[in-house]
Amino acid sequence: MAKEHEIVRRRGRGGRERILAAATTLFETQGITATGMEQVASSAPVSKRTLYLHFPTKDQLVVEYLNHLIETGRTIDGVLDRQDLTPKQRLLELFTVPDPGEGPIRGCPFIDAAVEFPDPDSPVHAFTRQQKQRFTQRVIDLVRELGAPHPDILGEQLAILADGVASRSMVFNDPTCGHHARAAAEALLAAS
Structure with missing residues (x-):
């Protein structure tokens, strides 16, 4: 072989x-x-x-597919890399649902994969968990850069909101779900 x-x-x-x-x-x-x-x-x-x-194995193909999405900037993380935006703008941009074109809104590929591979010990589920932890840490780092007093808490709250937008916009096939979460994120950032 x-x-x-x-x-x-x-x-x-x-x-x-x-x-x-x-x-x-x-x-x-x-x-x-x-x-x-x-x-x-x-x-x-x-x-x-x-x-x-x-x-x-199919698990290996799925993990490589998810890696490919990361490498090509086709995940929600892509906006966190944009140097043309301030840290606050990058955080708020997490709540803009990308235009799906002619197809339905697919939501977060990591959440989708975790749902389809529910065993927490499966390679795919473990990889999605790792990526969600990495995403949350990146959000926390941006919140810390803004000088928030409790960046771990606020970062986790913003990550949960972002995941919620991805899920709700997919379920309802409605890109406007992000507007409500963005308003909540703005309120959280203003309060910090």
């Missing part, structure tokens, strides 16, 4: 990239659980053998 991995690696990343692109499209349109590995291989298009050489 190690020799096969080396052969795939030397041929380039075309197959791996196609698998990841196909998985991303399928996971975002029909959900992770509803998407089978055979369907990913067919959509890539690659053989099932190639798919399993790159991603021996």
Whole structure:
């Protein structure tokens, strides 16, 4: 198997990239659980053998999909990296629901993945928990930068509001859910 991995690696990343692109499209349109590995291989298009050489388990594919979203800035964390905004503006921008285009609002991919992999010890659920902890810490760091007296508490409150917006906007397929949470976030920031 190690020799096969080396052969795939030397041929380039075309197959791996196609698998990841196909998985991303399928996971975002029909959900992770509803998407089978055979369907990913067919959509890539690659053989099932190639798919399993790159991603021996579906858990590994899902974790890599989530990593891909992080690396490409397609998660809520992306706004926290924007240097053109002040720390307060970055925090408030967490409550702007991105335009889904023609499809439904999908919400937070980490929450979606955690729901579809409910076992807290599964690799996917553990990865989503780690990412949510990282997200909360980044919010706390921005709150601390603003000089809030209790950044851990306020950061956690803002992270919970952001997760709530992602969930409610998905459930109701309504991007305006963020407006109410933004007003709550502004009140929390003003009170600190």
